[in-house]
Amino acid sequence: MVLTPKAAIEVCQEAAKRNLWILGIDGGHWLNPGFRPDGSTSWTYNKPNDYKPKLTENNKLAIDNIKEDTANGYTAFLVTISKPY
Template sequence: MIEALFRQDILFEDGAKFFELDGDARMKLSPKAATEVCEEATRRGIFIGAIEGGHWLNPGFKPDMNTNWDSLKYYQADADLKTNNDRAIENINDDAKEGYTAFIITLI
């Protein structure tokens, strides 16, 4: 089941799979799943480090360099985890409204 993580033809629709499969930035997530990952990361005390948005081509991910988001922690030594992760969710929601259909998340 872990091998599914590395397949390029899967768009994960359930954020819980990210943590179940020890997910990383190779997993492509739907907007719903990406939001769920951010929410669960907050509960676990984990910073969202970066988000890259793009388009799901079914199969495959086409990144769009205009949708990159970086953690506040990279810029502020005293960055607040909840504020950071809430902003990550806002970013995902804004990008999804613009038509982006897949996201890659990096935890730090």
């Protein structure tokens, strides 16, 4: 599902509350109709072995990435989430 910047940030915040790991953010532009991703705005974070204590930090980095991409003119985002292990 393609999300607005505000909705993508809310998804990241909710994921943190539920102990879910943000694996990636793909930014792009919403063109009516459709999403055009921009590969230069792709953010990925692979889980380290001791990821649980770093979950909050990781999800904050994802939010910061969305805010930065939004400031650069990107209007739509895909958020990839992982279940905890």
